Amino acid sequence: MRIKSGWVVLGASLALACGANEQPGPEVSTEAVQVPRSEEAVREDASLDALFREAGREFNVPPALLKGLAFVQTRYEMVQGAEEFEGRPALFGVMALGGPLLEEGARLAGVSVAEAQGDARANIRAAAALLSHHADALRVDRSHASQWAPALEAVSGIADAAGRRAFVQDELFRSLRLGLGTLSREWDATGQSLAAEPDTGGRVRTFAAGPDYPASVWRASPNYNARPIGVRMVIIHTCESSYAGCWSWLTNPSSEVSAHYVVREDGGEISQLVRESSRGWHIGATFQCSNNGNQECGLNGRSANDFTIGIEHGGYASTKNWPVGQIDASARLLCDITRDNKIPRDRYHVVGHGQLQPYNRTDPGANWPWTDYLNRANAHCGAGCSVGGAILTRYNQLGGAGGVLGGCMTSELTTPDGVGRFNHFQNGSIYWTPDTGAWEVYGNIRNRWEALNWEKGVLGYPITGEKPTPDGVGRFNHFQKGSIYWTQATGAWEVHGLIRAKWEALGWETSALGYPITGEQKTPDGVGRYNHFKKGAIEGSIYWTPTTGAWEVHGRIREKWAALGWEKSTLGYPVSDEYAVTGGRESEFQKGFLTYTAATDTVTVRMK
Template identity: 30%
Template sequence: MAVLCGTAAAAAITLTVQPATATNAPEGDSMADAFTDAAEEYDVPRDLLVAVGYGETHLDGHNGEPSQDNGFGVMHLVSNPDRDSLGRASKITGESETDLKRETRANILGGAAVLRAHADALGLDAAERDELGKWYPAVARYGGAENKQLAKFYADSAYEILADGVRGGTDGGDRVRTRARDVAPDRGGYADVPDLGTRSPDYPPALWVPAHEANYAAGRSAAISQVVVHVTQGSYAGSISWFQNPEAEVSAHYVIRSADGEITQMVRDGDTAWHARDANSSALGIEHEGFIDDPSWFTDAMYRSSAALTKHLCDTHGIPKDREHIVGHSEVPGNDHTDPGPNWNWDTYMGYVNG
């Protein structure tokens, strides 16, 4: 797992959609067609299905490689001790789990099947399924978060993508498009759920959403001396949810959203997050939403927000603002990870850190 290592949460996301990659789409079969066919088969609104997929992966299947919480494919079908949307998709569709992981068409079909199953469990009838706003609680459940605030945040994010429209593409020239949809989501039981998080005690521009106590250690055994840059290998909401899951046994101090640079703190600076093995005791870990092989996640908003945070951390804890003390996960001795990877622009990032 790559994770081994502001505004209110419901604020609108402004999307500048970059090309997505679908390296595992069947030859001669477009991703756009796969979304259309899956939506028709399971009576799920196509544009909403695309929005959910885009929020999870930017429509990139990553050649069947897992996310940090063991999710797969364009629709991020998950298999871990706390959640098994992959197994559920296999039972509904009859597709093997192997195909659901690696074949884009099967994966999109599985995502549609799981989303429809959530709608059925909520009692949506045929007429209600034709109303985009009625799907909100089903989308919230698709995110898999037990925390209702995080589930609401996940659904809000999907509807913000739906409102802006998606203009995704593949390396082969395939295009996935949705038009901007002005939809008033029917939040149902989530209407009175507070927005995600309070303000961070260590960095006021950030939100505070604590990781599960099983995923970090209280206090420090060494002085703070470096900042470690990570990439989540998953979505912002998914990473926050995973760090709240006691099965994860991993965490980071901060997580940063791609679209607008929103920051969530999950472990206090004075406590030891589990993100970089032997360096944990002396390091502050910052996770960045995205996947190392897809540069579309590394937005200028993310770089600027993260750099401002890193500058604050360096100034607060007396850390020199140079590449010996601000390092990638892959540069920490004793680690076998590759994040942030070749698409991370260190020159841009350090330029922002140093003003």
């Protein structure tokens, strides 16, 4: 209830709620042992596939669509939710159903509400029945995946239109495009999945960076007021919902709640909602130091909002296995917050919501990996740095702290995908997996790899250290799925897939093409992919489509093709490399030929 402009009375009814009691004192550990699994391994988990298939057949819904919905909502866990925000119901089961949606889904599936809450089969059937019902009402074309979007928005339980769109396009459809294992492959084979529709990139929207954490996006919430004292603690929350459902509610003026940050489940995005210097409305408790190991007792009686920063996490207090990518991304954020605000990184100053509000809140739950979380934050801040194992061996081969990488900046950490390990150093990093070994990445090549999303990007892990090119001009690293090449003149650019295979066949940088001057890009018509290259003053390219394969074009013939409109010209895409003909050179295209005549220094067009 508002009592003054810009101010809110935050009683227990307005606080953020969560499940599974946390011990009140930080000296008592409730941390479960968690074996990290890669995001891909979790996404493709097939343990519930039979239930998704059964419900899909019964209610005429693609099983992969149901699986995708379950993944983004709960990572396939049977959650027992709590009321996180006033006005938003608790969610249950692998499909995260709650409130009127749970009741309607149970009725349509012919099961009780209790069954839909606690039984995986009933919960999935209820969601399938609900989705099918809304698809009928909205006259969805069930043969086209993207046409399901309005029905998926309707069952998301998200009130805000922007949040609903983000949930479907940025979370659900993104996961479907990444693939959900066998069910995705079966859907792809029907020609009705997202794989049959061009990914135009239309979902991408530009947001300003967060004012306090540049790696975040700025989604300003109106729910804040002036902070009366300095920041002393960070509170860890769980959303009791997916990421989009969380930030969209916390930016809704009518919700009268907020947090400073929300972290997505895979760690790939963080939203900043409130400036750190402002008082967010994320906890409805006055501070009692007896709940915090009898530390900071001078704050007793104050609203905990006065001196805390709140970090929400997509997920639930009942979550059993927290995604390592989310934990790592949040730890990076925590490092930044605590460093900027001079907050100790310990269990008395980085606390759970349930620790300060134990009478009705329990987040982040018994399975939040506190030790790993704080170790990661310390490592990202360069505290307690250590190097060991295969990474240490490679580090020493490179000269240790006196070598190219410089001094240690983080202790060894698990990669966000759960597969590898890494240390960051002053000038670069070393990454290790059991399959690839330990290899360094640094300088502009590392910057490009980071821009491509590290090991989670298109290239995967490094499989070589940085090496000089045979011509002595450039430097390169090979990765599992491609390479990054750098020269002083061209910069650092990735080459991968069949375009890289063609460049390799031509002789890498010693070929007529020289070095890449772009990363792989999508053609304007959305059909193909290409890289541009340069050797001296001569530019060249490799163009690829699924039907034509990968072929190079360069020099005067490329200039002519560019003048005609590239692949959108009457010639279409190249279907050969440049080859010798009497008196000159020639390249073949889908619908014709470009022929260079040396005697006249001209290029002519000949249609097929």
